[in-house]
Amino acid sequence: xxxxxxxxxxxxxxxxxxxxxxxxxxxxxxxxxxxxxxxxxxxxxxxxxxxxxxxxx
Amino acid sequence: xxxxxxxxxxxxxxxxxxxxxxxxxxxxxxxxxxxxxxxxxxxxxxxxxxxxxxxxxxxxxxxxxxxxxxxxxxxxxxxxxxxxxxxxxxxxxxxxxxxxxxxxxxxxxxxxxxxxxxxxxxxxxxxxxxxxxxxxxxxxxxxxxxxxxxxxxxxxxxxxxxxxxxxxxxxxxxxxxxxxxxxxxxxxxxxxxxxxxxxxxxxxxxxxxxxxxxxxxxxxxxxxxxxxxxxxxxxxxxxxxxxxxxxxxxxxxxxxxxxxxxxxxxxxxxxxxxxxxxxxxxxxxxxxxxxxxxxxxxxxxxxxxxxxxxxxxxxxxxxxxxxxxxxxxxxxxxxxxxxxxxx
Amino acid sequence: xxxxxxxxxxxxxxxxxxxxxxxxxxxxxxxxxxxxxxxxxxxxxxxxxxxxxxxxxxxxxxxxxxxxxxxxxxxxxxxxxxxxxxxxxxxxxxxxxxxxxxxxxxxxxxxxxxxxxxxxxxxxxxxxxxxxxxxxxxxxxxxxxxxxxxxxxxxxxxxxxxxxxxxxxxxxxxxxxxxxxxxxxxxxxxxxxxxxxxxxxxxxxxxxxxxxxxxxxxxxxxxxxxxxxxxxxxxxxxxxxxxxxxxxxxxxxxxxxxxxxxxxxxxxxxxxxxxxxxxxxxxxxxxxxxxxxxxxxxxxxxxxxxxxxxxxxxxxxxxxxxxxxxxxxxxxxxxxxxxxxxx
Numbered sequence: 001x002x003x004x005x006x007x008x009x010x011x012x013x014x015x016x017x018x019x020x021x022x023x024x025x026x027x028x029x030x031x032x033x034x035x036x037x038x039x040x041x042x043x044x045x046x047x048x049x050x051x052x053x054x055x056x057x
Numbered sequence: 058x059x060x061x062x063x064x065x066x067x068x069x070x071x072x073x074x075x076x077x078x079x080x081x082x083x084x085x086x087x088x089x090x091x092x093x094x095x096x097x098x099x100x101x102x103x104x105x106x107x108x109x110x111x112x113x114x115x116x117x118x119x120x121x122x123x124x125x126x127x128x129x130x131x132x133x134x135x136x137x138x139x140x141x142x143x144x145x146x147x148x149x150x151x152x153x154x155x156x157x158x159x160x161x162x163x164x165x166x167x168x169x170x171x172x173x174x175x176x177x178x179x180x181x182x183x184x185x186x187x188x189x190x191x192x193x194x195x196x197x198x199x200x201x202x203x204x205x206x207x208x209x210x211x212x213x214x215x216x217x218x219x220x221x222x223x224x225x226x227x228x229x230x231x232x233x234x235x236x237x238x239x240x241x242x243x244x245x246x247x248x249x250x251x252x253x254x255x256x257x258x259x260x261x262x263x264x265x266x267x268x269x270x271x272x273x274x275x276x277x278x279x280x281x282x283x284x285x286x287x288x289x290x291x292x293x294x295x296x297x298x299x300x301x302x303x304x305x306x307x308x309x310x311x312x313x314x315x316x317x318x319x320x321x322x323x324x325x326x327x328x329x330x331x332x333x334x335x336x337x338x339x340x341x342x343x344x345x346x347x348x349x350x351x352x353x354x355x356x357x358x359x360x361x362x363x364x365x366x367x368x369x370x371x372x373x374x375x376x377x378x379x380x381x382x383x384x385x386x387x388x389x390x391x392x393x394x395x396x397x398x399x400x
Numbered sequence: 401x402x403x404x405x406x407x408x409x410x411x412x413x414x415x416x417x418x419x420x421x422x423x424x425x426x427x428x429x430x431x432x433x434x435x436x437x438x439x440x441x442x443x444x445x446x447x448x449x450x451x452x453x454x455x456x457x458x459x460x461x462x463x464x465x466x467x468x469x470x471x472x473x474x475x476x477x478x479x480x481x482x483x484x485x486x487x488x489x490x491x492x493x494x495x496x497x498x499x500x501x502x503x504x505x506x507x508x509x510x511x512x513x514x515x516x517x518x519x520x521x522x523x524x525x526x527x528x529x530x531x532x533x534x535x536x537x538x539x540x541x542x543x544x545x546x547x548x549x550x551x552x553x554x555x556x557x558x559x560x561x562x563x564x565x566x567x568x569x570x571x572x573x574x575x576x577x578x579x580x581x582x583x584x585x586x587x588x589x590x591x592x593x594x595x596x597x598x599x600x601x602x603x604x605x606x607x608x609x610x611x612x613x614x615x616x617x618x619x620x621x622x623x624x625x626x627x628x629x630x631x632x633x634x635x636x637x638x639x640x641x642x643x644x645x646x647x648x649x650x651x652x653x654x655x656x657x658x659x660x661x662x663x664x665x666x667x668x669x670x671x672x673x674x675x676x677x678x679x680x681x682x683x684x685x686x687x688x689x690x691x692x693x694x695x696x697x698x699x700x701x702x703x704x705x706x707x708x709x710x711x712x713x714x715x716x717x718x719x720x721x722x723x724x725x726x727x728x729x730x731x732x733x734x735x736x737x738x739x740x741x742x743x
Contacts, residue, residue: 009328010309030309032327050328225568225639225701229595229628242674246742252572252628252635254677257703258696279701281637285572285595286629292595294624296568331585334597353601358568358622360600399589 005043009033016043058384059086063116063141064128066090068233069151071102072373073126078108080377080391082384083124085109089116119144124384126376127152131167138173147196147383149376155180155199157264166261183379185388186210186319186346187269192382200379201269202262203371204228204282207293209269210322210346211363212278214315215297216270222357223277225296226266231287231337234367249286256282289368290337295361302357308350316348320389321370321378325349335364342366343396344374366396401727402429406459406484407471409433411576412494414445415716416469421451423720423734425727426467428452432459462487467727469719470494474510481516490539490726492719498523498542500607509604526722528731529553529662529689530612535725543722544612545605546714547571547625550636552612553665553689554706555621557658558640559613565700566620568639569609574630574680577710592629599625633680634714636706645700651693659691663732664713664721668692678707685709686739687717709739 003016012030016037020026024037025048034048065074065088077085088098090113098113099106119125125145127134134141135154142148157163160174171177181191183198184206192198201209208226215221235243242248263280270276309324316322326349327333335347348363365371374392381388408417408431420428431441433456441456442449462468468488470477477484478497485491500506503517514520524534526541527549535541544552551569558564578586585591606623613619652667659665669692670676678690692705708714717735724731 009306010326011306011313012309030324030326032329032333034329227570227637229572229626247674250630250681250743252630252633252680252707254635254637254692254694254703254705257637257677257694257705258701259698277699279639279696279699281639281703283572283635283637287593287595290595292597292626294570294597294600294626296622296624331590334600337595338593349597351597351600353622355602356620356622358601360597360624362597362600364595400593 003043005045007031007033007035008045008047014045058083058124059122060124060126060380061085061087061089061119061122061145062126062128063089063119064130064133065098066093066101066113067128068237068368069372070128071098071105072368073128073151073376074098074102075105075108076373076377076391078105082386082390085111086122087114087119089114089119091115121145123147124149124380132169135172138176149183149198149200149379149383150180151200151372151376153202153261155197156182156201158268162264166264182265182269184209184375185378185382186316186322187213189382192379195383198379198383200372200376202265203234203291203365203367204230204260205262205265205269206371206375207291207346207363207365208262208266208280208295211293211295211348211361212270212297214311215299215359215361216276217272217315218311219273220299220301220303221276222298222300223279224298225279227281227283227294229283229285229287229292229294231290231367232284233288234284234291251284251286253284254281255284287337289341289366291365291367291371292335292337293361293363295363297359297361299357299359303352303359305350305352308352308359312348312350321345321392323347326351334362337364337366338400339398340364340366340369340396341400342369343394344369344378344392345396346370401426401467402465403467403469403723404428404430404432404462404465404488405469405471406432406462407473407476408441409436409444409456410471411580411711412715413471414448415711416471416494416719417441417445418448418451419716419720419734421448425729425733426723428454429465430457430462432457432462434458464488466490467492467723475512478515481519492526492541492543492722492726493523494543494715494719496545496604498540499525499544501611505607509607525608525612527552527718528721528725529659529665530556532725535722538726541722541726543715543719545608546577546634546708546710547573547603548605548608548612549714549718550634550689550706550708551605551609551623551638554636554638554691554704555613555640557654558642558702558704559619560615560658561654562616563642563644563646564619565641565643566622567641568622570624570626570637572626572628572630572635572637574633574710575627576631577627577634594627594629596627597624598627630680632684632709632711634708634710635678635680636704638704638706640702640704642700642702646695646702648693648695651695651702655691655693664688664735666690669694677705680707680709681743682741683707683709683712683739684743685712686737687712687721687735688739689713
């Protein structure tokens with residue numbers, strides 16, 4: 001069963017590779033936020049620091 | 058299954074014909090238009106050149122078929138429903154003639170009495186995301202107003218749960234909403250690049266919104282429409298003032314629960330990238346209704362943002378989707394186009 | 401009178417230069433730009449080819465003059481205000497660096513402390529329609545945010561009379577608001593034809609709106625901004641929920657009383673024709689703020705509609721108007737262009 005964790009931002013189920021390592025950055029499929037794997041066992045993620053893109057007017 | 062379109066020379070009729078020609082389960086028997094009778098369909102719908110040899114026929118030449126789409130000018134289907142109903146066991150009407158359950162609403166919003174109010178109860182309000190089971194069971198479905206469609210779909214999950222005190226709603230719309238009859242207002246030098254407040258209050262689609270969002274009594278909704286430089290597409294910006302504050306996670310939960318399994322609704326609320334909220338231009342030609350949201354940290358306001366192509370999910374695409382449900386086809390049949398990017 | 405522009409390579413700086421070159425009472429001494437120093441101004445502002453032989457100079461080459469316009473990137477004028485102030489007895493700043501009276505607002509809305517809060521009190525919020533007498537008496541005026549300008553002007557008459565419970569405000573804006581630095585979001589294939597909810601809540605111009613509409617305590621305003629297919633121009637659609645219902649005649653009275661004698665404000669609420677409400681595209685290049693309104697018959701909502709050119713009344717045009725007031729020139733001097741139609 002692929003490893004799963006809940007996105008802290010939107011609650012989506014985020015699938016992780018079996019060989020995921022601590023510190024890895026993954027993207028939430030629903031809200032595109034970047035998540036940092038903070039521990040593998042138990043599996044935990046945190047919002048990665050967001051760099052501010054130039055976006056709107 | 059043999060289908061025909063009564064009134065196929067308009068933009069919605071042409072879009073419907075495009076979809077039906079590409080639909081695996083149907084064959085288009087006849088398409089009618091009075092002014093263009095005898096002409097090839099591509100004379101009016103250039104994108105269909107080579108797709109079919111069909112010519113427009115006058116309404117009176119219509120022969121019986123399995124399902125008849127009605128794309129007639131407002132008021133005509135109402136008038137002739139009894140003869141039209143003899144031509145096919147199933148009818149799907151794209152006009153507003155049978156949208157409102159309450160006959161008394163017609164004089165108010167459409168300035169005339171309804172000649173056949175007894176038919177109103179037979180027609181199901183044909184948005185599958187709202188009334189899928191009823192459409193499966195009926196032979197008569199009516200399309201919805203395009204502005205009403207995007208507003209109702211965008212707001213239903215909140216109104217259904219009784220969360221909303223009031224909503225202040227604006228739609229930005231394209232020029233194809235006005236149909237293909239020219240006027241000075243739609244004359245290119247006047248219309249190009251304009252940002253036109255054509256209905257700051259009192260748009261007739263409000264009647265459907267009141268009807269379909271009345272889960273907990275009459276919804277308090279204030280509506281405005283502004284036309285912008287766009288041909289296809291509607292963007293809804295709905296300011297919803299909630300009875301209690303919510304977090305964005307709550308909204309994700311509510312909208313996933315309401316629409317998680319819907320084939321044509323996508324939740325769009327990205328934290329990065331260029332397309333962070335629903336964007337109508339990339340939906341052109343697709344049947345999607347994209348929905349997103351943002352919580353105002355400073356108040357009980359939640360801004361719901363939604364987008365559709367007014368000719369697709371707002372008209373022809375929804376009509377085909379309703380047909381698929383009504384006739385037991387795969388609900389996605391003929392509606393696989395995902396839209397273009399860049400466009 | 402000799403004037404210079406510090407920071408003239410941006411869109412607002414270029415528009416300001418265009419106006420000043422055509423102004424009867426001033427002579428443009430120097431215009432600065434770091435990256436384009438040494439180049440003719442028309443290399444950056446093609447519409448000015450042949451209008452002047454001026455070249456950009458680096459900021460450090462600035463010589464004393466009678467009035468210095470500041471079109472510097474946000475944060476720079478704040479930093480160097482003391483040396484800049486030695487160059488000219490009068491300053492007009494187009495940036496946000498001195499717009500807010502309350503220094504504490506800067507960390508909240510602009511993410512950094514204000515290095516010279518003592519200067520905030522010296523700068524007058526430079527919209528003549530709001531603070532004409534104070535501008536006449538000061539040597540330091542600051543321009544306003546373009547979204548704030550159209551919102552404040554549109555709503556002031558109602559807030560001033562304490563008529564408004566709350567307002568839900570949306571502006572439709574053009575791409576020139578974002579300045580001339582490119583990004584993927586502003587890349588033409590992505591930006592063309594888009595209807596982009598870039599600020600559904602929390603736009604920094606709200607700080608000025610709160611400041612300038614606080615006639616009866618903190619105004620309850622909810623703000624959103626959507627970028628559309630437009631280069632210049634803003635359309636405000638403000639849904640104002642009034643404490644008591646009004647008729648349209650009342651609104652005419654209120655707005656005539658407030659703006660009847662203003663040279664740059666026009667009331668636009670026609671019952672016929674194509675341009676019944678304010679339309680930003682026909683204001684391009686003009687200093688007008690057009691204001692219109694519609695009363696919602698079904699509720700206590702009044703929809704205020706207003707339009708400006710974000711580079712003119714929203715920036716450079718207003719700066720010249722403020723200069724005219726500050727220096728005792730005819731307030732319309734250099735601002736006679738009425739906009740084009742068709743466009």
